Amino acid sequence: AQSVTQLDSQVPVFEEAPVELRCNYSSSVSVYLFWYVQYPNQGLQLLLKYLSGSTLVESINGFEAEFNKSQTSFHLRKPSVHISDTAEYFCAVSRSGGYQKVTFGTGTKLQVIP
Amino acid sequence: DTAVSQTPKYLVTQMGNDKSIKCEQNLGHDTMYWYKQDSKKFLKIMFSYNNKELIINETVPNRFSPKSPDKAHLNLHINSLELGDSAVYFCASSQAGQSNNEQFFGPGTRLTVL
Numbered sequence: 098a099q100s101v102t103q104l105d106s107q108v109p110v111f112e113e114a115p116v117e118l119r120c121n122y123s124s125s126v127s128v129y130l131f132w133y134v135q136y137p138n139q140g141l142q143l144l145l146k147y148l149s150g151s152t153l154v155e156s157i158n159g160f161e162a163e164f165n166k167s168q169t170s171f172h173l174r175k176p177s178v179h180i181s182d183t184a185e186y187f188c189a190v191s192r193s194g195g196y197q198k199v200t201f202g203t204g205t206k207l208q209v210i211p
Numbered sequence: 212d213t214a215v216s217q218t219p220k221y222l223v224t225q226m227g228n229d230k231s232i233k234c235e236q237n238l239g240h241d242t243m244y245w246y247k248q249d250s251k252k253f254l255k256i257m258f259s260y261n262n263k264e265l266i267i268n269e270t271v272p273n274r275f276s277p278k279s280p281d282k283a284h285l286n287l288h289i290n291s292l293e294l295g296d297s298a299v300y301f302c303a304s305s306q307a308g309q310s311n312n313e314q315f316f317g318p319g320t321r322l323t324v325l
Contacts, residue, residue: 129312140215140301140316141254185252191312198267199312201254 099124099190101202109208110178118173118205120162120188127193130171132162135185135204144186147171148193158182183209214238215317217302223323224292231288232320234302242266243285244303244314245277254301260285261307289322297324 102121110116122128129148133141145156152164162173171188188202215236224230236243244267245257259267263279274290289296302317 131313133316135252138319140318141303141314142316143313146313187254197312198256198259199314201256204252204254206252 099128099192099200101188101190101200103188103202103205105205106203107206107208109210111210112180113177115176116174116178116182116207118186118188118207120171120173120202122169122171122188122190124169124190124192129191129193129197130162130164131189131191131199132156132160132171132173133187133189133201135187137184141187144173178207178209180209180211182207215302215304215315217300217317217320219320220318221321221323223325225325226292226294228292229288229290230292230322231286232300232302232322233284233286234317235284236302236304236315236317237283238304238306238315240304240306240315241282242305242307243279243282244305245285245287246301246303246316248299248301248319250298258285258287292322292324294324297322 131146132144134144135141145154147164155161160175185204187204191197191199218233242261244259248254257271258277260279276288279285299319303314305314
């Protein structure tokens with residue numbers, strides 16, 4: 098069975114500062130990894146994903162995540178956050194290939210302070 | 212042109228009542244899901260249907276009964292509502308034929324049981 102651990106439930110950071118949201122996973126087989134974002138009172142939206150190939154993946158709004166197989170991690174980073182980045186961020190994992198159940202982490206609340 | 216829609220957005224009801232939440236997706240996906248998000252934002256899968264057939268049932272009380280009349284709809288009926296059922300319920304969809312398991316979420320239904 099696969100699992101996801103997000104160690105930080107809340108991360109406060111000042112506007113324009115860098116941020117890292119941590120995600121570790123466990124699985125005995127190849128995986129796909131995802132970061133979803135949930136803005137207040139909304140559903141989840143896919144932010145970025147790793148399926149294969151380059152271990153560094155980027156989103157259109159400046160976030161990036163790096164797949165590290167040896168450390169079983171998929172940390173999310175942004176060099177300079179904006180107030181509008183305030184949201185809940187969920188890391189998720191599934192086994193690779195075809196239909197597979199997606200397991201979500203417990204979420205990290207990113208609070209950007211003006 | 213909403214991709215995944217849910218009705219109602221808010222639902223307030225008394226203990227013991229029976230209620231339904233509806234979900235529709237216009238993405239042409241063949242797999243749909245129901246998730247429960249509790250007050251701590253923990254997201255837990257409840258059910259998954261692929262081509263109208265139940266493929267995931269995650270130890271959910273049998274008071275919860277999903278129904279999929281066609282691939283575009285997955286409704287959730289809840290009997291004898293309890294206080295602990297208060298949560299936000301999210302519907303999601305994906306295409307099993309695609310190998311990336313990306314899920315698209317609805318806006319959520321906030322259920323409050325009094």
